[in-house]
Every structure is written in C-alpha cells, then in structure tokens.
Amino acid sequence: MKNILIIGGSSAIAAACAREWAGEHANLFLAGRHETRLDAVAQDLRVRGAGQVGTYVLDVNDYPQHRPMLDACLAELGRIDIVLLAHGTLSDQSACERDPAATVREISTNALSTIALLTLLAGTFEAQKSGSIAVISSVAGDRGRPSNYVYGTAKAAVTTFCEGLRARLFKFNVKVLTVKPGFVDTPMTAGLALPAPLVATPERVAADIVRAIERGKDSIYTPWFWAQIMLVIRSLPGFVFKRISL
C-alpha cells in the first residue's frame, strides 16, 4: 500500500488526486489550514477505500511547524512514498501592487513555504533512497505577466528550485515532478472570468498528476495543450511582450 503525504490537503486538485489514491487503498496524511475541511476530505477518502487517513492542521507560513508536521506524518505512516505539495493562494495582483507586505506574504505562501518544506522533505527522501515528490507550480511561472506577476514570480522560484532538487535527488533514486496546470475550475479561481474552453476540471488535472507520478516524469503541463500555449508565450520577444497585457 502506498503512503502519501499531501500539503494543502483540502485544495480541489489535491482532494481529486487523493480520491484516485484512495481507490488504490493508499494510506494518506493530509496537512492544511482548515480543520473542518480536512476532516470532510478525510471522511470522503475513507468511504472511497483509503486505508488510514490522518490529518494535521498546518499554516504553511508557520515554518517552525513544518518539522512537527513531518514527524507526525512519519509516526503515522512509517515511510512516505509520495508527497504532493498542493497548497497555495491566488494572489490579488492589484492589492500586491499597492502593498509591499501583501506581496511578501504571497511570495511566502506560494514560494518560500514550499521551498522550506522541500528542503525538509529532501532529507527524508534522500535517506529513504526512494519515493516521489510532486509539486504544483503553474504556467504562470513561465513568464512575468502584468496580470499576475507576483504569483508568477513565486511559481517561477518553485519551478527552478524543483529543477535543482530533481538533479540533486536523482542520485538517490528520488523523483521530483513539477506540475504546471493552466486554468482549473476550483474555489481558488471562482470569481475570475476565464475563457471556458481552456478551463479544466480538478479531476482531469488530478488524473494527469497521478499518471505523471507513476511514470516518473520530470515536468508536465496539464491539460497537455498548455505546453503549446506556453511555447508560444515564452517565445514572444520582450519588446512585444511588454506591450501586450496578458
């Protein structure tokens, strides 16, 4: 039976991944901010066939809590085969533009906390000499766009950090997967006017993530067509890019 740790366990994409794993009777450990939501997700996973499901209330910006969370997880699961980092907030770009503190807070939630957690987890996985680490980054990290460059900056940092970590842990038989979703229909994006044909369900994205972990991939765009879209966006020269508001 697989043992799986999920950070941001009540997020829509994480919960959809967890359902796939529950169907395989995996043991799960969910960390996240909202106790009642974690409990609701845990109950759901048990009915769907999961083995043990543990929960842990964690604010990722409370760095000193990372270690006790990991200890609690290891105490419950013994070892970790897969960790999925799925926490995050969609930054309010215009608020960040007015308020340096808001910008720093968004970078902390979406980049620094992830980097801190990955640094901690890397030690555990290095010692285990096996396992997979999957991190939800974003297409937003591929280019600094005026509409959300604070969020994009955080995700770019995560993507780059993962690339380095992947090379470091490769020698230890540990896989690191960077996941770059496009638009996903989740509570995080509720209220945004997104182009409907480009919006994927969390279930679709989760199926891609679970498969990519099984196949030991390095990096995926999900759904797949975002690879083409971002290829075009990345290849726009700077003097053009700065004139269009994406």
Next chain:
Amino acid sequence: MSASKLLSWGHYPYAPQAGHPLAWREGIQATLREMGERFGTTLPFGNGRSYGDSCLAATDHVLSLRGLNRFISADWTTGVLRAEAGVTLGEVLAVAVPRGWMLAVTPGTQFVTLGGALANDVHGKNHHVRGTFGRHVRRFSLLRSDGASHECAPDENLELFRASIGGLGLTGIIGWVEIQLMPVRSSRLTVHSRAFGNLDEFLALSRELDPQHEYGVAWIDCLAGGAALGRGIYLSADHAVDGEFASHPKRVRTVPFALPWSPVNRVTLKAFNAFYYRRQAARAGRAEVDYASYFYPLDGLLEWNRMYGRRGFQQYQFVVPEAAARDALHAFLRAIGAAGTGSFLAVLKRCGELSSPGLLSFPMPGISLALDFPQHEAKNQALFSRLDAIVRDAGGRLYPAKDAHMSGADFRAAYPAWQALEQLRDPALMSRFWQRTTQQ
C-alpha cells in the same frame, strides 16, 4: 468559474442560470442569506437533470451544489450511506456496487445528485416493489436562510422531512443525505424482453409479470397507429443471484454540440422507432447485462439532449390511475398521432401501491408514460393543451421535474398539498416553476 451558465436538461425554457458555487458544508446558511439579500431569492442546483423550469431560479441566480460531493460515512455491513447532497448516484454506485450494495431506487440516469433525487422524489423501474427514492432516505440535513440547521427524519422534524421529499428544493438547502442501500448478489441483471403488439397486451403483461420481478418497464413506438397502437418491448429484470461485483465504467460518447435545427422530425422518428421495435422484437428473450446498460441506456451518450438542436425539447410525463389508464393512453397516443409529432422511444411503466413520505411525490398507483417532444412553440402548445385535458379527465397528473408548461390550476388541483409546502418554503428560495404555478 463564476461565469458558469447552467441550463435545465431540456434547454427549455432557455434561461441560463448564473451558478454561485458552494464547496463546503460550513457556511451554507450564511451564503444563502447573502444570496437572498443580493438577489431576493435563489434556488439550489445540482447536476441540471431536471428537464423544465423546476431547477431554474426565479432570479436566474442559483446556488450550485455540485461541489458538495464528499462521502461522509458508509457502513458496509448495514448498507447505510451518508454523503453530501451534490454526490451523484453514479458516484454512490461506484463505491457501493463493488461491496455488494445497490441503490434501492434509481431513475433512468445516474447523473442526478442525491439532493436532486430527494427533492424530486425520483422513482425507477422497480416502483411497484420499492416505491420512490424518498422511502429509502433515512435522514438529511436541511439548512435554512434564518440560520437554522435541522436534521430531518421520520422521527425528527417530520413536517420538514415530508415537505422536502419531492419539495423541489424549496424548503432549504440539503447539506447531506443518509440513504439505505439494497444488498445484491451480483452487479449484473437478468433481463427478459418480450415484444407486445398493442397497449392492451402491455397492460396484461405488466399486470401479470411486474409482481414477479424486481424491475419492469416498457418502451413503446408511439408513432405506430391502427391495430399496432402502443406496440413495444416489455423488459422485466432481476439481479443475478451470483457473479461478479463490478462498477462498469461504460465507454461513453458525447454529442459535441447542438445543431441549429433539430434532426429529430417525423420522418427520422418514425424510421428510428420502427427500426428499433423490429430489432428488439427479433432479439426478444433472456440476457444477462451489467446494471448500467439496463438502468442507464442513455448515459452512454453524454449530452444527448443536444440532439434536439438549439431550441431544445420538452419531456411530457404523466401518470393516470389504473381504472382510467386504458382509455386515457389510447386517447393520448391518438392525439399525438393526429398532431403529426411524436417522440423517440416513449417509456411506459406501471406504478405500484407503495406510498411516499413526500408531500408532493409524483407517482400514484397506475400507469406512467414519458415522451420527448422537440421544442416547437405553437405545435407543442396546441398539442399539450389537448394532452393535459386527457390527463386531467383521467384523474392523473404531470411530473414537475419534467415540466415546463403545466397550468397553475392543473398543478394545484393535482397536488393539493402544495399549500403545505408553500408554508414551509424558505423565503430565500423560489423557482421559475413554483412562481409560474403557485404565485400568479
């Protein structure tokens, strides 16, 4: 997405609903109150399988509950399952069938939510032995705009329990539903199909065979006239007594878009129905099939409602008491034939005696018939008023979950308990259907 445009299954009336998504059970009352303050009223919306306007808010702003799709508990020794209201019947079957449990009552699609099944008190092909869905609901939570949270059960808040079953989503927001599942020994069904030449043969067949089988339903060719009026195929079925437990994810296809016109017309209908009748009649006999192909033949074709083109369609489903059934069904089929319109396979079903706890439950002992009509304003209006008169004179009634046309007078006469529901209605909830039939 906030910009989600939700429609009812028949796409008629065409009234796109702005869906305001709810993802968590906590804070439902606050959201409901907030929606009430912003828009006046709203309506819970599940998976959009009601055909007409009973799932459309009077304000066109609905609370979209499909995000409430978590299981809460399941006891696989007793078959008691509790889940959030937005879980679909298909999702229930996916976890229950491999463990030897089946829904006691299921309608013809597994894409309805538990909340929707409760609010419309749906029935299935075993109505004669199990009654409606509401009979298998043990408890549910009901959240109201005044901030109250009730648990409703036969021994707790009975008034709200009865008003909410078949209550069209008007008594409050259903947070979770606890149902009793039915044990089965296989996920497969033994189906016996028999061709019948006319209505009288159907009435005799179903009277004799329904009591002997768990399921019984017939499909009729409503375009055959004369001596063949009401010819069709009667399908009885029972759960196989041994075999595998598998939830069958059927290979599905999708109708990709709605054509600007409907390819469903008299010529294609007549040809299809005759072809289908002959093919099925030739294959009559016994067969073992997986449960999905018996219960949900149309679920294999996703978005099949698009076949009716952009104007959509209306489903007409009624039930008439046994005593008047024969004459009423004959008059009904002749009226359709005379109008030169018709439906793909029409579904004919004998309903049993078992009563529902619901105040506004649709079935009554007698015969129910359901047909689809491509939307055509003038044609449908003229035909439906003739059909309504036949149903009225026979002492029957129409099914609100399918309806987009019945008159307020007909509704109020056929469902005299509507006033009791009106008194318990949450003031923050109002559907286009309820406004049309009771508020004018």
